[in-house]
Amino acid sequence: MTVLEQVRDLIVRQSPAPLCDDCIADKLQLSIRQHANHKTRELAITSGFDRRKDVCSVCGSTKKVIRHA
Numbered sequence: 001m002t003v004l005e006q007v008r009d010l011i012v013r014q015s016p017a018p019l020c021d022d023c024i025a026d027k028l029q030l031s032i033r034q035h036a037n038h039k040t041r042e043l044a045i046t047s048g049f050d051r052r053k054d055v056c057s058v059c060g061s062t063k064k065v066i067r068h069a
């Protein structure tokens with residue numbers, strides 16, 4: 001499974017709850033946070049995914065989150 005697939009799978013499983021890049025990196029134990037950021041930006045242009053500034057369902061911070069609509 002590629003990192004992109006892992007990220008997508010995690011977001012779909014948490015659906016419709018939004019997740020921020022930090023929590024995605026944390027849950028998938030990605031060593032580089034930028035890795036999650038890059039993947040969510042890639043998914044944001046994929047249909048069915050929504051990336052916006054909102055409250056993360058895991059850490060409660062208001063930041064860029066992504067969810068599966």
Ligand SMILES: [Zn+2]
Pocket residue numbers: 019020021022023024056057058059060061
């Ligand atoms: Zn979070």
